[in-house]
Amino acid sequence: MTAILSNLQATRLAVEKAAESAHRGLGEVRLLAVSKTFPAASVREAYQASQTAFGENYLQEALDKIAALRDLPLEWHFIGPIQSNKTRPIAENFAWVHSVDRLKVAERLSAQRPSHLPPLNVCLQVNVSGEESKSGVAEDEVEQLALAVARLPNLKLRGLMSIPAPAADEKSQRLPFARMREIFRKLNTRGMGLDTLSMGMSHDYPAAIMEGATIVRIGTAIFGARDYGEKQ
Numbered sequence: 001m002t003a004i005l006s007n008l009q010a011t012r013l014a015v016e017k018a019a020e021s022a023h024r025g026l027g028e029v030r031l032l033a034v035s036k037t038f039p040a041a042s043v044r045e046a047y048q049a050s051q052t053a054f055g056e057n058y059l060q061e062a063l064d065k066i067a068a069l070r071d072l073p074l075e076w077h078f079i080g081p082i083q084s085n086k087t088r089p090i091a092e093n094f095a096w097v098h099s100v101d102r103l104k105v106a107e108r109l110s111a112q113r114p115s116h117l118p119p120l121n122v123c124l125q126v127n128v129s130g131e132e133s134k135s136g137v138a139e140d141e142v143e144q145l146a147l148a149v150a151r152l153p154n155l156k157l158r159g160l161m162s163i164p165a166p167a168a169d170e171k172s173q174r175l176p177f178a179r180m181r182e183i184f185r186k187l188n189t190r191g192m193g194l195d196t197l198s199m200g201m202s203h204d205y206p207a208a209i210m211e212g213a214t215i216v217r218i219g220t221a222i223f224g225a226r227d228y229g230e231k232q
């Protein structure tokens with residue numbers, strides 16, 4: 001058994017266990033395999049273990065991998081920071097974007113989504129723990145952005161995403177995820193019909209699942225430690 005295969009199996013089991021202890025239904029939490037910095041061959045290996053949804057952060061690297069794996073029925077999710085002059089290849093090559101945090105980017109993605117493709121699924125990235133990272137819309141601006149994005153014709157607003165600052169224990173990890181759950185609930189009381197909370201990474205996904213995550217984005221636990229080498 002390869003490392004990727006056994007890591008995937010262990011991660012799936014752990015996700016199911018976390019869902020069970022949160023009294024969540026089977027299949028309520030999707031696993032997004034974050035393949036950034038890993039080669040197309042690793043993605044192919046994960047696909048052979050029945051993984052079809054993959055997350056990427058770096059646009060050029062992602063485009064190369066997508067091209068190299070055209071023969072497989074994969075679902076690509078863009079989860080990294082978006083430069084507004086780089087939206088076209090994202091609109092053309094991905095099924096999901098988790099990291100929309102401003103209207104200008106959403107408008108461009110909608111305008112550039114090819115008409116032969118279904119609407120682009122999007123999540124709004126929320127800066128929920130006020131982390132120093134510049135990415136993510138502030139909590140008090142989420143609703144206004146959500147209402148505007150929901151009106152764009154070639155996007156389907158699915159929900160919210162967050163990357164909270166690391167916290168040491170599960171109890172403190174849960175706090176920002178609980179805030180996310182509350183923002184999500186409030187938007188849905190306004191009739192937004194959101195179904196996706198994209199939250200939780202290798203170090204904190206059990207906490208995220210306890211607070212209602214529907215997509216966990218996991219890299220290291222599946223593919224191993226990243227070596228950024230000359231990247232960045």
Ligand SMILES: *Cc1c(COP(=O)(O)O)cnc(C)c1O
Nearest residue numbers: 034057079201202217218219220
């Ligand atoms: C890298 C990354 C992940 C995966 O992180 P791991 O700690 O390797 O599981 C998830 N989400 C985003 C936005 C990332 O950039």
